[in-house]
Amino acid sequence: AAHSVDLRKTYGAGQAAVHALAGITVAFERGRFTAVMGPSGSGKSTLMHCMAGLDRPTSGQSFVGDLDIGKLDDAGLTKLRRDRIGFVFQSFNLIPTLTAAENITLPVALAGAKVDQEWLGYLVKQLGIGDRLAHRPSELSGGQQQRVACARALINKPDLIFADEPTGNLDSNASADLLAFLRRSVQELGQSIVMVTHDPRGAGYADRVVFLADGTVVGDLERPTA
Amino acid sequence: AAHSVDLRKTYGAGQAAVHALAGITVAFERGRFTAVMGPSGSGKSTLMHCMAGLDRPTSGQSFVGDLDIGKLDDAGLTKLRRDRIGFVFQSFNLIPTLTAAENITLPVALAGAKVDQEWLGYLVKQLGIGDRLAHRPSELSGGQQQRVACARALINKPDLIFADEPTGNLDSNASADLLAFLRRSVQELGQSIVMVTHDPRGAGYADRVVFLADGTVVGDLERPTA
Numbered sequence: 001a002a003h004s005v006d007l008r009k010t011y012g013a014g015q016a017a018v019h020a021l022a023g024i025t026v027a028f029e030r031g032r033f034t035a036v037m038g039p040s041g042s043g044k045s046t047l048m049h050c051m052a053g054l055d056r057p058t059s060g061q062s063f064v065g066d067l068d069i070g071k072l073d074d075a076g077l078t079k080l081r082r083d084r085i086g087f088v089f090q091s092f093n094l095i096p097t098l099t100a101a102e103n104i105t106l107p108v109a110l111a112g113a114k115v116d117q118e119w120l121g122y123l124v125k126q127l128g129i130g131d132r133l134a135h136r137p138s139e140l141s142g143g144q145q146q147r148v149a150c151a152r153a154l155i156n157k158p159d160l161i162f163a164d165e166p167t168g169n170l171d172s173n174a175s176a177d178l179l180a181f182l183r184r185s186v187q188e189l190g191q192s193i194v195m196v197t198h199d200p201r202g203a204g205y206a207d208r209v210v211f212l213a214d215g216t217v218v219g220d221l222e223r224p225t226a
Numbered sequence: 227a228a229h230s231v232d233l234r235k236t237y238g239a240g241q242a243a244v245h246a247l248a249g250i251t252v253a254f255e256r257g258r259f260t261a262v263m264g265p266s267g268s269g270k271s272t273l274m275h276c277m278a279g280l281d282r283p284t285s286g287q288s289f290v291g292d293l294d295i296g297k298l299d300d301a302g303l304t305k306l307r308r309d310r311i312g313f314v315f316q317s318f319n320l321i322p323t324l325t326a327a328e329n330i331t332l333p334v335a336l337a338g339a340k341v342d343q344e345w346l347g348y349l350v351k352q353l354g355i356g357d358r359l360a361h362r363p364s365e366l367s368g369g370q371q372q373r374v375a376c377a378r379a380l381i382n383k384p385d386l387i388f389a390d391e392p393t394g395n396l397d398s399n400a401s402a403d404l405l406a407f408l409r410r411s412v413q414e415l416g417q418s419i420v421m422v423t424h425d426p427r428g429a430g431y432a433d434r435v436v437f438l439a440d441g442t443v444v445g446d447l448e449r450p451t452a
């Protein structure tokens with residue numbers, strides 16, 4: 001589904017340089033649910049951004065399928081993200097002037113397609129946000145905003161989903177619902193999911209857990225026992 | 227330290243009305259660490275905002291010490307928040323154009339006081355953000371931003387601290403460090419802390435846990451065993 005080769009991302013130069021990614025080679029297989037864990041500041045979000053084409057690495061390569069996304073121009077990256085990749089941001093990034101429903105269906109509108117109303121209904125019900133679709137982000141709680149951001153990432157049924165701490169603002173029930181939903185979409189729809197999490201219970205839903213520290217992969221565990 | 231009497235907050239009217247707070251009477255004692263838990267959308271952030279004077283309730287009263295904060299005008303509320311209350315927002319609310327250090331010391335600058343450099347150094351070291359003080363919020367990871375927001379809430383040594391999911395973006399080590407630090411400031415400095423959390427480990431650091439559901443208090447536990 002996606003892999004990187006010696007990916008590096010450095011901010012600043014000289015003494016003050018920060019090596020957010022210090023050479024990461026990792027493959028995320030199709031149809032599997034991979035969790036990424038690691039201390040705060042270890043490069044998890046930076047890795048997700050570079051592998052999803054949201055940010056350009058300093059060096060190294062990143063592939064979606066067989067496509068080297070470093071060779072794409074900005075328009076190519078936008079098309080790739082719109083058609084093949086769903087992204088749940090750590091800070092939600094909802095559009096403040098749109099309602100929850102409009103935020104969710106925005107990717108479809110941008111692609112000039114028609115909304116699959118049945119799938120929208122299913123998503124909204126699974127995520128428990130049916131009674132807040134007319135609210136704008138400022139009229140939603142933190143957890144509700146996070147679930148709207150998840151629905152937006154899934155609306156186009158992308159085959160590859162990157163989710164950056166999708167349960168950070170959810171209580172244990174809402175978070176168990178969301179994780180079970182993500183698990184099902186891997187098993188039933190064959191989607192590939194890469195999820196950053198600090199929550200050990202979240203890692204329990206994954207097929208594999210990759211551990212980062214200081215911008216490098218320091219561990220890789222198959223199927224943890226939940 | 228703070229208490230509310232039949233606090234209500236309703237958004238909208240008629241059919242679409244949302245009763246975020248449906249009558250909450252609760253007291254948070256001085257020098258104690260109280261956790262507030264409850265499902266997403268149950269009113270936790272709304273309660274914190276109304277009790278800290280950041281939002282006006284629809285009806286009911288809220289007191290800081292013996293002061294009925296509903297009787298204060300906007301200038302009075304601002305002064306109360308600056309001098310007596312520290313607030314850690316669920317969405318950080320850092321000023322994007324300021325560095326981490328400037329964000330942290332902003333409350334002191336606004337109060338026209340001098341920064342206690344020793345206390346600033348102690349805070350920064352406890353929260354593990356010493357090497358990111360010159361970074362702006364966009365140059366910090368989610369967890370680092372959260373810790374800067376915590377330092378800002380504590381810089382003026384307020385006697386009452388409201389923290390809305392202060393560990394939501396932190397890995398288990400950083401979150402244990404922060405919780406232990408909050409626990410110490412209750413025991414050693416006599417501060418009063420009210421913390422919203424979804425994390426059972428977080429609740430374990432508290433003296434008491436108050437449970438909300440649908441805008442009302444549904445449970446109240448003394449000193450859970452960690």
Ligand SMILES: Nc1ncnc2c1ncn2[C@@H]1O[C@H](COP(=O)(O)OP(=O)(O)OP(=O)(O)O)[C@@H](O)[C@H]1O
Nearest residue numbers: 139141142143144237246266267268269270271272
């Ligand atoms: N401006 C608003 N207009 C309408 N409804 C609102 C508004 N702000 C909040 N709400 C609603 O009030 C309820 C309580 O919100 P609040 O943010 O207090 O929840 P919370 O317990 O903090 O949840 P979370 O754990 O997800 O952060 C939610 O159902 C939310 O949709």
Ligand SMILES: Nc1ncnc2c1ncn2[C@@H]1O[C@H](COP(=O)(O)OP(=O)(O)OP(=O)(O)O)[C@@H](O)[C@H]1O
Nearest residue numbers: 011020040041042043044045046365367368369370
């Ligand atoms: N624009 C930038 N300039 C300088 N340093 C940056 C910039 N953006 C990120 N960093 C640094 O890069 C490192 C990695 O950040 P990243 O956001 O990937 O961490 P993370 O693992 O997602 O952490 P968290 O769990 O706190 O979200 C951090 O130490 C951060 O301070």
Ligand SMILES: [Mg+2]
Nearest residue numbers: 045090367368
């Ligand atoms: Mg991150």
Ligand SMILES: [Mg+2]
Nearest residue numbers: 141142271316
């Ligand atoms: Mg909240």
